[in-house]
Every structure is written in C-alpha cells, then in structure tokens.
Amino acid sequence: MHPSSLLLDLVAASSAILALAGWGMVWRLSRHTGPVQSSTTTETRPDDITRLADTIPGMALILGPMGQVLACNAEAQARYGDSLNALLRHPNTRDALNTALNAPPAAGTGLPAACSATITLDVPIRRSIRLSMRRLAGASGRDSLVLTLLNDRSTIRAVDRMRADFVVHASHELRTPLASLSGFIDLLRTDDPAESSSRTLYLDIMDQQATRMQRLIDRLLYLSQLELNTHQRPRDRLDVEELFARILGEVTPRFRDASRQLDVRQEEGLTLLANEDELVQLFLNLIENAIRHATRPDHPLHVRLQARRATPDDHPAAGTAGILLSVEDDGPGIEAHHLPRLTERFYRVTDRPDGSSGADQGTGLGLAIARQILDRHGGRLHIESTPGRGTACLIWLPAALPPPAGMQGN
Amino acid sequence: MVRQRQHIVQRYEDELLHLRSLMEQMGGLVEHQLSLILAGITGNDARTALQAAHQDDTVDALEHEVETLAIRLLALRGPMAADLREIVACIPMAGALERMGDYASSIARRLSEMEQPIPHAARLALGEMGRLVLDHLRRVMDALERKDASAARAIWEADQLVDQYCETMTADSLEQMTLHPHTIRLHIALLFVIRNLERIGDHTTNMAERVVFMVTGAMLPPSRPHGHAGQEPRRP
Known part of the structure; x- marks a missing residue:
C-alpha cells in the first residue's frame, strides 16, 4: 500500500x-x-x-x-x-x-x-x-x-499440545507390540535351535509387530502434523473431478481382481476449498477401511465413491448446503452403538458381526485422521451403517464460492 | 412527550439487551466449566477440573438474575410476540443451564476424588464424549444468540450421538468391572461421570427445544429421536 x-x-x-x-x-x-x-x-x-x-x-x-x-x-x-x-x-x-x-x-x-x-x-x-x-x-x-x-495464539499452544499428546499416545500404543516383540526375542533365545519351523513363525510375527509399530508411528506423526494446521483453513480451489482422478489412480490396483468393484458417480462442476493431498489421504483411509473389513468370501465387495451437491433433504448431521462426498460399501456393516465413537483415536470395533478382528487390524487412527482433516476444512463426517448391509461414510464440505470479482481478497 | 416515549423504548431495549447478555454469560460460564473438566480428564489433572466446581455459585446467581429480570420485563413492559416468547423462553433455559452447571461441578468433584488414574482408553473416550457435549452446548448457545431455529433443531436431533456414547461407555465400564474387580470403585465413579455428561446433553436438547419455540412459536414433538431407535442408512 x-x-x-x-x-x-x-x-x-x-x-x-x-x-x-x-x-x-x-x-x-x-x-x-x-x-x-x-x-x-x-x-x-x-x-x-x-x-x-x-x-x-x-x-x-x-x-x-x-x-x-x-x-x-x-x-x-x-x-x-x-x-x-x-x-x-x-x-x-x-x-x-x-x-x-x-x-x-x-x-x-x-x-x-x-x-x-x-x-x-x-x-x-x-x-x-x-x-x-x-x-x-x-x-x-x-x-x-x-x-x-x-x-x-493457537499455533504456539498446538505445538505444546502436540508434543504432550504424541508422547502419551505413543507410549501407550507402542507398549503392546513391544511387549510381543521382546516376548518372542526371549523365546528365540531359549528355543531349541533345531526347530526351524517355529523360528520362522516367530520371526514372521515379529516382523508383523515391527511393521505395525512403524505404521503406528507414521500415522501418529501425520496426525500431529494435521493438528498443528487445524486452525488454518485451506484456501486452494480444488475440483472434485481432479480429486477423484487422483484417488482412482491410487486405488485402482486394489480393485483389479473380481472380488472387489469400485463405482464412481459425480456431478459436474463441483469445487472445494481444500488441500488436495489431505483429501486424497482421507478417501484412501475410508476406502482402505471398506476393503479391510470386507470378509464375505462368496460375495464381491462393492465400493461406491460419490460426489454431489447437498440438498435440504439430506441428513442434518451431514449438512444441507455445500458438497456431499461419500464412500459406501456393502460390507458387513457396524453396530449402531459404535458409530459415534469410530472417529475416536485408537477406537477399534471388537465385536464385528462377522467376527473379524485381530490379524489385519488397523492402527485405529484412520478415521481420527479423517476427522482431523475435515475439522481443518470446516467439514463434517457422518457414518451410517446397517449390520449385514453395509456402511456409508458421508462427508460434507462447504462449496467454494465463485472467485469474487473486484472484491478485496481475504 | 415524544422524548419520554423514546426514553421508555430505550429502557425496554436496554433491559432486553441485558437479559441476552446475562444468558450469554451463563452459557459462557457453563461452557468454561465443561472446558475445565475436559482439560482435567485429558490432562489427568484433577485440580484444573475442580476449578469448575468453584464457578457454580456464579452460575446460580446468574440464573436468579435472569429470572428476576425476565419477570420484571413481563410484568412492567407487556412484551408482545417474538419478544414475549424470547423472555418467557429465557426462564427455563436459564434453569437448564443452572442444572448443567450443577452436573459439571459434580463431575469435577468425582474426578478429584478418584483414587486411581483413569485408564488411557477410558480417558480418550471420556474426552471425546465431553467434547461432543461441549460442542452441542456451544451450538445451542450460538443458535440462541443468532435466533437460528434450524441450527437448534439439528442439535436436538444430534443428541442421540451422546446417548450412544453413554451406552457404549457404560458397557465398557461394566466389562472392565467384571474382568478386573479391583477397579470397581474407579469404574463406578466413571459411570457417574458418564451419566452426568449424558444429562448435560439432555439439558442441551431442552434448550434447543426452547430456541425453536422462541424463534418459530412452534413446539417440537414431545419425543425426541433416541439412541435405541433403529437407524436406517439414508443412501445419498
């Protein structure tokens, strides 16, 4: 000036x-x-x-x-x-x-x-x-x-908080895989060296646990990074078509075999104010969840990715104006009482209708990350599910206004 | 004569502004109480939580002030239509806020009397439930200040999330009690905290009902959606 x-x-x-x-x-x-x-x-x-x-x-x-x-x-x-x-x-x-x-x-x-x-x-x-x-x-x-x-002053406070949260979560969540690792190390030490079959089994489990720890740390770090930026709304314009093209590029390899199908529907001309990388991450997490919990061997999994303008008839929790994006699957579904708690950190559904859990367990952070990303975008996540019929994750985001002509920019 | 009339109108509007200001202060205080409790739960710091209990007297005093002023406005000014509904609605809303303040203090005292630290998983869950309840209170206060009936209605419907939280967390606590009997005292205290948070959520919906009435003049149906009701997914 x-x-x-x-x-x-x-x-x-x-x-x-x-x-x-x-x-x-x-x-x-x-x-x-x-x-x-x-x-x-x-x-x-x-x-x-x-x-x-x-x-x-x-x-x-x-x-x-x-x-x-x-x-x-x-x-x-x-x-x-x-x-x-x-x-x-x-x-x-x-x-x-x-x-x-x-x-x-x-x-x-x-x-x-x-x-x-x-x-x-x-x-x-x-x-x-x-x-x-x-x-x-x-x-x-x-x-x-x-x-x-x-x-x-949010950033200054957020750095302090992030450190504290990271330490608390890491120390609690790493304890279990670490205990398992040291347990198997002890076993290997005392084990009869002749029995090589159990050795391989032990090493496999140890490898799994180490991978799990690695993934947990990566996700925790990513979550902390997101938290630092929560109070800065993204200002970049992002076309939903572009976003979906990138997501498809990332997930198509996982839908190659006949047991999984991906179906995409989108209205034209939808624009968000959003960080592209974060939204891609968000959708990858949701699609990943759908794939992980699909356990019906005789039944191919259908995942539908959808984007459209929200209407006043939509669920009020999902938002009535703006853009509605969704990931739906016809997997085993989740009991209603778990729904509000799914975005909680480390919350894992233990009584899935199909009895799945254990081996391919996630970090319990995927949906927490999704929610953190949406918080920063001023959006909302609403999950609906019926056991035996499937789950729908509805994402509501405010639409980007057309670029103001002659107005002072903010 | 005109001057005097103007003076009376001005006084009336000042009193109405004052009434709103009192409601906002009450809401702000109860939100602050909940924030302190949240900090106490997530930071494992009972002393911070206990500060919430110290604010209870101020909340009570404000409720009394709202009631007195509302009655005075009704008796002396003969308000009509929207103003009348607003003033009448303030009395039960102040009552609801006062109850929420009581529950908040009671939670604060429970937390400070706990002999064992709350387990990590329960602390995360309780923190989330508290945040949800606080968010609903914030939204209902915003709806009141902005006179936004549809926002109030959305909270009224969203309270079933709080109920579901209450349900799963109660189940978790019961399971822990059966598995680890030495934690029974801790979990009984936790059950009270969960229950009180759920009650705060209920009073938030009561306030939401009053906001809808205040803005539209219409009452919401007597039964609100509840966590137990079957949820049919609405396909987009």
Missing part, C-alpha cells in the same frame, strides 16, 4: 474516533453477531463504527457495554466467524470487558487503560486467542465503545 494512502486511512480513523467522541450518540445500536443478524431493531448501524473497525489492519471488533458486537471487521469475521459468539461469552472475555469499561482515564494521555485476556476454546477446533481491549475515550455509560483486537 502506498504510504500516503495509509496516512489517509489513519486520518479517516482518527476523525471517526473524534466524531464518535463528539456526538451525543443517541443512535440505536443494533446487534451484529456473525453471519446472521438479530432483527429486534431495524435502525442502521452507525457507519463510523464500522469504518473504524474496517480501518484497523488486523482482527478487530467494537463492542458495546453489554458485550454486544457493534462492528466486526472482515479479518475477524473470516478467521473467527464460527467461534466469535463463543469467544465473546467466555468468562475471561467478560471480565476483561468489565475492566475495560471501568478503567479510569490515565493522567497523562487521558486514555483509559488497556486490558487483555487469553481464551482457549475446545470446540469446534482447539483455539487459543489473545484479546486486547480499550474503551474509546469520550463515550461513557450505555454509549461506551470498547475496541477489541484479536490475536491468534
């Missing part, structure tokens, strides 16, 4: 502040919270407050004395649109707001003291946000205005 235009902006902002301070401010302030506006008052919001918020380079809000949002600039809306209400009703925010409202003007500058708070939100994704607040001088009582700046 050219320096002189920046200067102009600053002049505009300060004149806005002066204007606010000078007027008696008898306007009715309607409430503005996120994308949906409350409609109890129909009078317009004062332009100056909006302009002031828009001028600030960074995430900024202007709050009224009861914590109501009078203005929210585009940066704050883009980043925290879905968490703004939760952020503002948090007790730490309320405490900071009360302190800011009652801060007396400082002797020298006449400016009320600034105050701040750090808020951690657990849902929908883990976020840590630092708020700084200052009451604008000049207005008081019911006309008070509090300028609020937001700073994201």
